[in-house]
Amino acid sequence: MVTDCKNYDFRKIEPFWQKKWLEEKTFHAENEGDGEKYYVLDMFPYPSGMGLHIGHPEGYTASDILARYKWANGFNVLHPMGWDAFGLPAEQHAIATGQHPSINTENNIQRFRKQIQSLGFAIDWDREIDTTDPYYYCWTQWIFLQLFKNGLAYVDDKPVWWCSELRSVLANEEVINGRSERGDFPVERKNLRQWVLRITKYADRLLQGLEDIDWPDSTKRQQIAWIGRSEGLELDFEIIPNGPKISVYTTRPDTIFGATFLVLAPEHEFVERVTTPENREKIKEYISNAKRKSDLERTDLAKEKSGVFTGRFAKNPFNGEPIPIWIADYVLISYGTGAIMAVPAHDERDFEFAQKFNIPVKQVIVSPQAQFRTLNNQNYRRFFNDSIEEDGSSESFPSEVYESEESHILPQAHFQTLNAPNYGKFFNDSIEEGGSSEPFLSEIYENDGPLDRDSEDVADSLPFCADGLLINSGEFNGLTTEEAKKQMAQRAEQLSFGKRAVKYKLRDWLFSRQRYWGEPIPILWIERSQYDRALAEKNAYFYDQIPADVVSYVKDGVEWCAIPIREEQLPLNLPETDTYLPSDNGESPLARMKQWLNIFVNLSTGDISMVPQTGFISAIRETNTMPQWAGSCWYYLRYMSPNCEKSLVDPRAEAYWRSPDFYIGGAEHAVLHLLYARFWHLFLYDIGAISAAQEPFRKLFHQGIILGSDGNKMSKSRGNVVNPDEVIQQYGADSLRLYEMFLGPLDAMKPWSMQGIEGVYRFLRRIWVLYVDGEGEMEEFLAEDDAAVDRLLHETIKKVTEDIEALQFNTAIAQMMIFINAAQKTGISHRTAVIFLQLLAPFAPHIAEELWARLGEAFSISKAGWPIHDASKLVRGQVKVVLQVNGKVRGEILVDSDATQEMIEEIAWQQSRFMGFLSGKRIIKKVYVPGKILNIVVNF
């Protein structure tokens, strides 16, 4: 059954097949199967009121091509779609209209579903999920309870980012340069009680896990930077005389002999104690100034350092030297120990500070290249000979730094560019066994003057922050940075004035939001005395559901303790209300709903009552909700068994699908979603909720952004927004899909062009005309293909297959265009017509399915197998060999593909034009690249 179109009427063809795929559940995946499984995942969309953006189909088409390609290859493919539907816009709509956000959300989902379906994706719609569906967020809440139970969710009263515009707190990751990621509103620091997830406990595993997953480098780098692991030393500096010890953290203990002052953050606990009476006033003022500055100002004013001297000194544990203690706000209380040893010679910030306050700068590290940098041709050889021992070894250049694998170029070029890790290699490579140095021609070794290694010429410019060799560092002199770090750590630990330490930039994840439209946190608060009593009597229903350390906070002199809602009571539904606006004091709208808020709980059963009852005590509900990231942290698991009622994922389904084989989505989620989801996945793995894989996304890809035709980001205000519905109406879904893939490399930023889409539309129409005549009847196909077309077909099979595997869809489409251009001229056989459609189907499934059916083939082309190229058909009888003289093209000849170099030369000598370039010249060399190039090198 096909449509009745005579021409390429995509408006009929596309809905026809979309309906059929839906009705027949063509792309339904079973949780078992004969074929190998393949799980293709798109980052699910937030169903905004704006409808589908033209950028959405880019990633979705890419994943759809893969899905259909894998179906054709006999895989059991899971390609699902769902909705990340909690979020701010729906809530703001609710605030504005007074209408429950679920209504608006549902409308948006309907629209998105319809739009996505109109693109003909091979999606299993039976597995559609919605994060705002209580049957879904039930399990989001369940995961939270497990985090709570395992001590990974706790409340904290530390300063958090507060955005008064959004009336909500934000996670560190959601704050960019002192403004909210969403909406770009200003944020400020505020002390609020908040739920926090202990993601820092997973810092090391989140780092290690990156090593063997196939992700874009930039995304890996971003996560590595965000986790910010550093190894260093915590060192004790004793306050003189006999004061307490200030612990500082440093990653550069090798520079400690250059420490000329010590800095405490203004919030450091020792500030009071170290300040001498005459400095007290000054310090007080400085601290209150620092406090007034927002974090934004503190970082914004980074150019100009500020600080005050405390009047006191501390003793350098390595050399006993007294160094002044300063207070300065360029040191952050939130990292390390909140105190640093400052080494101005080897740290830019310390240098800047020292310059401003006239503190001595003492160089203790020299760069080996400092000497190279200034050596001229006459001197460098001398320098070498002076440095190299008789046995060829080189004292100043320890072999440890001989690491990289570069080959050498010109000696001089090397000097300009060698960095510390490479210079040793250069030496070792250059020096012969006898101590001589071949690459350094003796002609340039002329100057007999003494080599002045101490002259100012060779000095490093300060601050010098790279690795190097130690000077002015007592017994550590001459060591490399690397070796010195080791030895100094050992020394510090032996004499117990320091210890090795690992620090992270990653902070715990601020997990609560003061919003209505989010998952309620399934926690109750009861008074400490009740909590303790229930535990002592061992009848608490939550006995084995709470962390080892009580989670509590104190308000108005009462300590409240967190207990979980019984798992069987999940989902904890959002209570109905008609006021969605958060209060401006940092409380969620839920806090206003007194009836819902104040309840009674039976501590032995976990039962909840709205009214007082015997055996029930009063409790308060947690009123914060979860951030939008919560639902997207585990949705890929829910797709595996979307209706499972017993657990978040059916263990059998999870064991079968394991984790997505391919994940595609925007690069804007590089740290947020992708870090949070990895954290939850590791946790779920640890508690045995899942078992198949420790990393959720083994292969990740970011599609690029599609810009407006003016090269700018699409935006309403610029008026360069392209509406996918209109494009589909005008050119069809196949054209849209094809065009977005043809635009350029998948990961590149590309400007949209309405003229460009005409090209792929013509391509599809030419295909139609090749198959169908003006009456809607199939064309008469050739009995046999032209040999060249046959070869081209096999080249096309090969190219399209390889390009799909490599995600190079633009060149795959170009190859299909080449094929059609040729086929149009000669005509094709029925067999070839069938094969070409199979190649086309993942890209333009509607027209392919239609023509497939018209050829009399069985539904559906997407399951009809994938053609394999015949290598023997690719062999050409004759090949073109390009003739070059000194690398310039001077002709070409057609020869048998098995021709030898001699035979080719013989033919070449007969080419008059070519010979013209050779006459009167002496042939120095002949370079023959088999079947491609004959290059004759001549002299004049």
Place this chain on the structure above:
RNA sequence: GCUCGGGUGGUGGAAUGGUAGACACGCCAGACUUAGGAUCUGGUGCCGCAAGGCAUGAGGGUUCGAGUCCCUCCUCGAGCACCA
């Protein structure tokens, strides 16, 4: 400032160290047409009548041969930004 990733015709973009510009858009010419913003055919990097020369951000280097490898600089984009 630091770290990455780019820079190729009028445009989007192709090119395992081996004929730079595939494919497409646009443009030019022609055909069919009452008509063409439909379709088809041919042409199209720049200079030059041609022979030929010049061309992948600029400059240098390695190589028989460089868009591709190395160095310096310019420039655009992304990320990070007092994390000691």
